[in-house]
Amino acid sequence: MTLIDVFSAVLLIAGGIFFLAGTLGLLRFPDVYTRLHALTKADNVGLGLVVAGLAVQAQSWATMGKLLLIWGLVLLAGASISHLIASRALQRGIRPWRR
Numbered sequence: 466m467t468l469i470d471v472f473s474a475v476l477l478i479a480g481g482i483f484f485l486a487g488t489l490g491l492l493r494f495p496d497v498y499t500r501l502h503a504l505t506k507a508d509n510v511g512l513g514l515v516v517a518g519l520a521v522q523a524q525s526w527a528t529m530g531k532l533l534l535i536w537g538l539v540l541l542a543g544a545s546i547s548h549l550i551a552s553r554a555l556q557r558g559i560r561p562w563r564r
Contacts, residue, residue, distance in 0.1 A: 516535070
């Protein structure tokens with residue numbers, strides 16, 4: 466294995482850990498707002514690390530550009546959907562969790 470392979474593997478594993486953390490936050494946090502926060506932040510960072518790990522292994526600039534475009538579109542979609550879910554929860558009267 467070359468140094469690039471090791472670096473790529475580290476990025477991919479770190480991305481997987483962030484995905485796992487987001488999933489645990491989704492399952493463990495008490496209300497919709499904290500769950501959305503955990504899920505969107507962890508998934509965006511996790512996908513960024515996975516894209517970086519794949520971009521290191523990419524054979525061309527076009528492939529790297531496509532990966533970055535996918536990441537950007539997922540960032541926009543995740544933010545938009547999270548906003549819609551939080552707005553709808555507020556409209557339905559779901560209050561944020563208080564201690």
